[in-house]
Amino acid sequence: MSQLSRQVLKKLPLAGAVAAAVMASSAMAATVDFHGYVRSGIGAATSGGDQEAFQAVGAGSKYRLGNEAETYGEIKLGSELFNNGEQSFYLDSNMAFSVDQASDWEGTDPAFREFNVKGKGVLEFAPEATLWAGKRFYKRHDIHMSDFYYWNMSGPGAGIEGIDVTFANMSLAWVKSSQTINYYKSKDNALNKENQQEYKLDQNIVDLRFENIKTNTDGALTVGLDYAFGRPSSDFEGGYAHGGYNSDGSAKPVTDIKGLSTDEMDENGYMLTLEHTQSNLFGGFNKFVVQYATDAMTKAGVGTDGKGISALSSDNLDGNKLYRIIDHGVVGLGEDVEMQYQALYSHMSFKDSNKNDEKWFSVGVRPVYFWNDIMSTAVELGYDHVKNGIGNNKDSKVGKITIAQQWSAGRGYWARPQIRVFGTYAKWNDDSKGQVGGAAFADETSGFTFGVQMEAWW
Numbered sequence: 001m002s003q004l005s006r007q008v009l010k011k012l013p014l015a016g017a018v019a020a021a022v023m024a025s026s027a028m029a030a031t032v033d034f035h036g037y038v039r040s041g042i043g044a045a046t047s048g049g050d051q052e053a054f055q056a057v058g059a060g061s062k063y064r065l066g067n068e069a070e071t072y073g074e075i076k077l078g079s080e081l082f083n084n085g086e087q088s089f090y091l092d093s094n095m096a097f098s099v100d101q102a103s104d105w106e107g108t109d110p111a112f113r114e115f116n117v118k119g120k121g122v123l124e125f126a127p128e129a130t131l132w133a134g135k136r137f138y139k140r141h142d143i144h145m146s147d148f149y150y151w152n153m154s155g156p157g158a159g160i161e162g163i164d165v166t167f168a169n170m171s172l173a174w175v176k177s178s179q180t181i182n183y184y185k186s187k188d189n190a191l192n193k194e195n196q197q198e199y200k201l202d203q204n205i206v207d208l209r210f211e212n213i214k215t216n217t218d219g220a221l222t223v224g225l226d227y228a229f230g231r232p233s234s235d236f237e238g239g240y241a242h243g244g245y246n247s248d249g250s251a252k253p254v255t256d257i258k259g260l261s262t263d264e265m266d267e268n269g270y271m272l273t274l275e276h277t278q279s280n281l282f283g284g285f286n287k288f289v290v291q292y293a294t295d296a297m298t299k300a301g302v303g304t305d306g307k308g309i310s311a312l313s314s315d316n317l318d319g320n321k322l323y324r325i326i327d328h329g330v331v332g333l334g335e336d337v338e339m340q341y342q343a344l345y346s347h348m349s350f351k352d353s354n355k356n357d358e359k360w361f362s363v364g365v366r367p368v369y370f371w372n373d374i375m376s377t378a379v380e381l382g383y384d385h386v387k388n389g390i391g392n393n394k395d396s397k398v399g400k401i402t403i404a405q406q407w408s409a410g411r412g413y414w415a416r417p418q419i420r421v422f423g424t425y426a427k428w429n430d431d432s433k434g435q436v437g438g439a440a441f442a443d444e445t446s447g448f449t450f451g452v453q454m455e456a457w458w
Contacts, residue, residue, distance in 0.1 A: 031080070035077075042101070057432055066422030075096075090119075097110045117133060133157075135156045167214075168213045182241075204228065281329065286329035330413055379401070381401050395429065
């Protein structure tokens with residue numbers, strides 16, 4: 001440090017202290033791992049206005065190629081803070097953000113989605129296992145082409161993963177995500193929609209998994225059981241909310257008020273998941289999934305709908321049973337073509353006899369042709385049909401096709417970063433008019449958007 005610098009720091013005690021701290025810690029600073037995900041771009045609608053996304057009413061996801069109208073990113077910073085050759089501790093973090101990609105300055109509050117520590121080799125009875133605690137994405141299972149997370153118990157929690165039990169790797173976790181419900185303390189307040197109250201429900205899930213159960217050559221089975229329970233606090237004494245929908249799908253009048261009690265908020269439930277993965281299948285993989293859920297673990301209840309913890313409102317406390325069957329994967333179709341595909345069927349039943357069963361059927365493919373090691377062309381076709389997805393007895397149907405010219409960092413379906421120029425056309429049924437396609441296509445039953453998007457993960 002120069003003589004001039006010393007003189008300056010003497011006159012600035014705070015600056016001197018900071019500089020000393022930085023210099024003292026520089027020699028022992030940990031190596032930081034930098035990972036993340038981001039997508040962003042620009043788009044427009046042919047009818048005028050901004051790009052809109054097309055998604056069937058009641059569907060758990062949408063086909064995403066050329067159908068994402070936001071900037072979304074995750075910045076992950078992590079570091080191994082201790083390693084003595086036998087035990088190690090790793091700190092991981094994840095800050096996520098999402099904006100509309102509509103203008104230059106779009107401020108938003110970031111979401112701290114992960115902050116956890118993983119300790120390896122610290123358990124004497126299972127040195128191969130990992131002990132962890134904190135917020136994290138916990139063993140998420142998804143379909144990339146539709147961004148559908150059908151098994152996602154993420155949130156604050158703790159657990160042990162990767163215990164060798166001979167025939168499988170066993171993991172046990174406890175995660176939670178408190179939910180907020182809006183209600184009114186009196187019928188008069190509900191009628192006038194005034195003095196709305198918020199009540200937070202402490203929601204907990206215990207997750208038990210057995211992974212990598214050998215079934216055949218390159219085949220493995222995962223079996224999971226999730227048990228969810230709500231723990232309403234003693235300060236909630238009940239309240240009132242509007243009545244929701246009639247049996248014909250129309251909204252009940254605001255004068256139709258229903259009561260809420262703690263009995264509706266502490267329903268327990270479970271979800272059983274069986275997932276078989278066949279690797280090395282035509283150069284890719286196939287996953288076949290069967291799920292069955294009850295009460296608090298159903299889509300409309302207080303549990304999960306496969307996209308994290310479901311939103312809770314006074315109108316969706318009566319989910320009863322959920323069945324789901326999924327088949328998806330990525331395979332090679334010759335030397336220059338790879339394709340992702342999915343077929344999904346989901347069936348929800350309700351305790352309320354006036355609500356008809358909700359059934360979601362979805363099928364889609366995305367073949368990609370590689371012109372060389374950098375350039376490719378992708379075509380994505382997807383169709384969603386949600387029976388009783390609108391109100392209670394009207395169906396929502398959406399068909400969508402996207403053609404995209406792509407430039408990627410290498411050859412292969414998963415090669416990223418990627419820049420793509422796309423055009424997307426979607427068509428939906430009359431009952432979905434005004435609820436699909438946003439403001440740009442509010443009076444239409446079809447729409448076309450176009451744009452340029454980048455996507456990267458590292």
